[in-house]
Amino acid sequence: MQQSNIASSAETQTAWPNEDSGLGGVRLLPPYDALFREGDETVAFYEILSGAVRAYKIFPDGRRQIVAFAFPGDIVGFGHGDTYRFDCDALTTTRVRVIHKLSLLRAMRDRPELAEKLLDVARGEVETLQDLSLLLCRKTAIERIASFLLTMARKSGDPAACERLPLPMCRADIADYLGLTIETVSRNMTRLRSLRIIDLPDRGSFQVRSMERLRQLAECDDTTH
Amino acid sequence: MQQSNIASSAETQTAWPNEDSGLGGVRLLPPYDALFREGDETVAFYEILSGAVRAYKIFPDGRRQIVAFAFPGDIVGFGHGDTYRFDCDALTTTRVRVIHKLSLLRAMRDRPELAEKLLDVARGEVETLQDLSLLLCRKTAIERIASFLLTMARKSGDPAACERLPLPMCRADIADYLGLTIETVSRNMTRLRSLRIIDLPDRGSFQVRSMERLRQLAECDDTTH
DNA sequence: CGGTGTGTTGAGGCACATCAAGCCAGGTGG
DNA sequence: CCACCTGGCTTGATGTGCCTCAACACACCG
Numbered sequence: 442m443q444q445s446n447i448a449s450s451a452e453t454q455t456a457w458p459n460e461d462s463g464l465g466g467v468r469l470l471p472p473y474d475a476l477f478r479e480g481d482e483t484v485a486f487y488e489i490l491s492g493a494v495r496a497y498k499i500f501p502d503g504r505r506q507i508v509a510f511a512f513p514g515d516i517v518g519f520g521h522g523d524t525y526r527f528d529c530d531a532l533t534t535t536r537v538r539v540i541h542k543l544s545l546l547r548a549m550r551d552r553p554e555l556a557e558k559l560l561d562v563a564r565g566e567v568e569t570l571q572d573l574s575l576l577l578c579r580k581t582a583i584e585r586i587a588s589f590l591l592t593m594a595r596k597s598g599d600p601a602a603c604e605r606l607p608l609p610m611c612r613a614d615i616a617d618y619l620g621l622t623i624e625t626v627s628r629n630m631t632r633l634r635s636l637r638i639i640d641l642p643d644r645g646s647f648q649v650r651s652m653e654r655l656r657q658l659a660e661c662d663d664t665t666h
Numbered sequence: 667m668q669q670s671n672i673a674s675s676a677e678t679q680t681a682w683p684n685e686d687s688g689l690g691g692v693r694l695l696p697p698y699d700a701l702f703r704e705g706d707e708t709v710a711f712y713e714i715l716s717g718a719v720r721a722y723k724i725f726p727d728g729r730r731q732i733v734a735f736a737f738p739g740d741i742v743g744f745g746h747g748d749t750y751r752f753d754c755d756a757l758t759t760t761r762v763r764v765i766h767k768l769s770l771l772r773a774m775r776d777r778p779e780l781a782e783k784l785l786d787v788a789r790g791e792v793e794t795l796q797d798l799s800l801l802l803c804r805k806t807a808i809e810r811i812a813s814f815l816l817t818m819a820r821k822s823g824d825p826a827a828c829e830r831l832p833l834p835m836c837r838a839d840i841a842d843y844l845g846l847t848i849e850t851v852s853r854n855m856t857r858l859r860s861l862r863i864i865d866l867p868d869r870g871s872f873q874v875r876s877m878e879r880l881r882q883l884a885e886c887d888d889t890t891h
Numbered sequence: 892c893g894g895t896g897t898g899t900t901g902a903g904g905c906a907c908a909t910c911a912a913g914c915c916a917g918g919t920g921g
Numbered sequence: 922c923c924a925c926c927t928g929g930c931t932t933g934a935t936g937t938g939c940c941t942c943a944a945c946a947c948a949c950c951g
Binding site: 498500501502504505506508519520521522526527546549550553556557559560563564566567568570571573574575577578579617619620660661662 | 723725726727729730731733744745746747751752771774775778781782784785788789791792793795796798799800802803804842844845885886887
């Protein structure tokens with residue numbers, strides 16, 4: 442579950458086209474404001490600078506599935522054709538850098554290393570989604586929660602992280618990401634806490650107490666149970 | 667659920683680098699032979715010419731998840747870093763065109779339209795995986811089967827297809843793709859047949875009798891039940 | 892013929908969903 | 922300051938869809 446962090450691939454720090462040209466600029470989103478909506482024309486990609494967003498789809502019958510959360514360094518808006526296939530909005534106050542699609546494509550013609558970088562973003566997105574599919578297909582509720590928290594822990598800094606980590610989304614968001622109900626999320630969070638694997642100091646945060654046991658649960662490693 | 671068909675994007679028919687240079691050539695795989703294995707170095711992408719392959723992951727505890735089937739026109743081997751993250755093998759006798767990764771990257775530097783084409787392949791893969799996530803997250807068993815059959819129908823030719831269509835994978839493969847068991851797959855196939863939505867003339871094929879009702883089920887459109 | 896592999900069908904159990912009540916922090920107004 | 926409301930979260934009781942286990946059907950093959 443690697444990030445689609447743009448800095449991870451390029452040896453030389455390559456700037457996105459708007460960074461220097463100033464074409465796109467930065468957008469500021471208050472909590473729950475939309476970055477884009479399903480059906481809108483795909484005019485831009487967005488690099489998250491601070492805050493967090495969620496991308497989701499609503500079914501005709503009302504069911505909702507969150508397909509991705511994105512955090513600083515991530516790019517959103519990628520896996521779409523001429524129109525966006527999902528809604529995307531902010532979880533908290535969020536700043537994004539706007540990367541106009543057309544100017545990016547134009548810039549790509551002159552700077553082939555940009556294309557490689559973009560392909561790397563795509564690869565990261567594919568990897569994340571493959572892992573999500575694995576999770577949804579084969580894991581139990583507690584394994585899903587464990588996987589999710591592990592990913593969140595890895596995203597928010599050093600992998601041995603034992604400090605308090607932010608959990609900016611509500612239980613309903615987690616549930617709709619993991620294919621569970623809020624009750625099941627809640628029950629299994631509590632279960633992980635009573636197993637002394639995590640702590641839940643307050644609503645918006647968590648803390649890993651045993652990274653090793655969290656990892657074992659998340660990766661379906663049943664060698665030690 | 668669009669295909670990642672390479673012909674779908676480019677206005678001008680752009681050849682993959684090996685097609686003319688003859689560097690990669692074609693590989694022939696007997697049924698169930700491996701195209702690549704998890705952990706192998708990512709040396710090439712493969713364009714399916716005929717037949718079909720499956721890409722899957724085996725968990726430490728034995729659970730298996732198929733993350734993709736690929737058919738003629740599809741590219742596999744894309745969403746991987748330096749090593750392949752999954753096993754990939756043939757369902758039936760399969761011919762693939764080998765596209766060496768390095769020569770593709772080299773060719774991309776001279777021909778920017780190749781990069782766009784490759785990005786389009788990536789986009790297709792992301793879309794397919796997003797749809798798979800939606801399916802695994804929120805759909806019931808019969809809706810999953812319906813979605814799967816609908817995708818298969820759309821892949822194998824004209825969308826109004828009423829003729830007999832091939833189903834080259836066994837029940838276990840379908841089950842491991844949809845996050846179900848073979849029994850549940852079997853039961854719901856039978857159910858779709860008794861609902862007169864499909865026919866099952868023999869093991870390796872199916873036939874759509876009511877494309878409209880299949881679509882309604884697959885897209886969770888509960889307006890008419 | 893029996894043997895094997897694949898698919899179907901049936902009976903029962905279990906994990907998660909559903910429904911419902913209660914907890915707790917934050918906000919609002921008297 | 923407290924009374925009350927509200928929304929997010931937790932906890933409990935019950936229901937159900939899919940899994941598990943088991944038997945059987947059928948084609949293929951030696």
